[in-house]
Amino acid sequence: MENLTREGPTTATKPALSVEDLVIEYRLARGGVVRAVDGVSFDVGESEIVGIVGESGSGKSSVGMVVAGFLNATDGRLHFDGTTTQEWGQVSNSGRAGVQMIFQDSSTAVNPRRSVGSIIAEAIAKGGRITKSHIQQSVAYIERVGLDPALVNRKPRELSGGQKQRVAIARALAARPGLLVCDESVSALDVSVRARILNLLVQIRRDEGIAILFISHDLAVVSQLVDRVVVMQQGKVVEVGPVRDVIDRPQHAYTQKLLNAIPRLERTTVSTHPNQQFTSMKEETS
Ligand SMILES: Nc1ncnc2c1ncn2[C@@H]1O[C@H](COP(=O)(O)OP(=O)(O)OP(=O)(O)O)[C@@H](O)[C@H]1O
Ligand SMILES: [Mg+2]
Structure with missing residues (x-):
């Protein structure tokens, strides 16, 4: 599978988090192994907001759980806060120091x-x-x-x-934390509450300088918040780049498919600049 990487000027020079060739496999109770994540690499710069998008089962949460230290990887390396994790097998209930995770x-x-x-x-x-x-x-x-x-x-x-x-x-x-992992953290919320939480995340990054890894199946939400986006399909990264480039000129047919899934009314707000203060998408489009 082709991995289309377009690193633009928004890429922060010093990565807070660097994920390299991450492989995550699950052992099934009745035997067999599921390879949920298959060689994923990406960086999150200091004070950068990076999105991970992809359809259900593409491996987004698995990546987030390993980054937050709640799940062991099968292979690969993780560099965070000056240390490299290579020896998998040390997960604890409290997660990784310096990383906090917010769930749905x-x-x-x-x-x-x-x-x-x-x-x-x-x-x-x-x-x-x-x-x-x-x-x-x-x-x-x-x-x-x-x-x-x-x-x-x-x-x-x-x-x-x-x-x-x-x-x-x-x-x-x-x-x-130095990094906040948000896994579908606004997906269950009403649109206006969702907009307020997203604004809060933008403020947190701006005021506290915390980097954010924002996982969502919803490209419309991601496009409003993040600087760069990682597109995952079946455990692999198919496209990475500044969010504007990926939205305006998707290089991969799968990304185009995700874009096409955004309702027509919401697509107008997708083309607004990321990180600006936004009200609820419903209010803007109705
Ligand atoms: N504990 C587990 N045991 C076995 N397989 C698992 C386990 N957790 C996840 N998987 C499998 O790994 C793959 C990736 O799952 P993951 O939860 O990372 O996807 P996701 O992109 O977060 O999906 P969603 O958008 O539905 O949350 C799926 O095929 C899933 O069935
Ligand atoms: Mg998930």
Whole structure:
């Protein structure tokens, strides 16, 4: 399969994350092996937002899980924050230091019995004992993601989906990551909430300089947020490049197919410049 790489001027010079020849295989319970990711390479520059798009089953989440340290790769190398991971087999429940991951449904990732304040304080304390001071510090993160500080004592089940996703982002920020991996993090949200979360991610990159790996099956959403995009098909990268080039002049038939899947009304917003403040796509197009 051809790998069309077009590195443009937006490519940051110093990669925060470098993924090289990544191979991920799953062993099936009833025997046999599934090769979900087959020789994937890409970089995420410092303070850069890189998207991974591709249809269901193309291997996006598998890549994200390995980058975040929740899953072992079968082969390949990962360079992050000055260290190289080559010896696979050391995953832990806490993931990789310096990388935080936000999932589609954050309620599965947070302890339902804890308050919002202690969920965030836990990240500030980095696994140590949570003190009153940590809880007090959590308020700054609650405000940072645009939530009412009064939510500090609420439990996750007492929050809306959008609020829960903001808490997940606040907790991730509190761990002071160099890289944020977002896996379908806005897919379950209503369009206007989605737009606000995407704006928040743009602000986080701008203010905190955190690099973001944004995984989504939705090229319309990705095109509004990212600097560069990696297009995956059946475990392989078929196209990489600055998002404008990939959207305006897709080199691969598969990318064109993903573009064609975007509803006509949304396609107008796809051609706007990335990273600008956007309202909900529905509001802009209706
Ligand atoms: N635990 C597992 N055991 C066996 N096969 C798996 C496992 N997890 C994923 N796979 C397989 O690996 C491939 C890639 O899955 P992955 O979840 O990475 O895809 P994806 O691009 O994130 O898809 P989606 O858009 O549906 O989330 C698929 O064929 C899937 O069936
Ligand atoms: Mg997935």
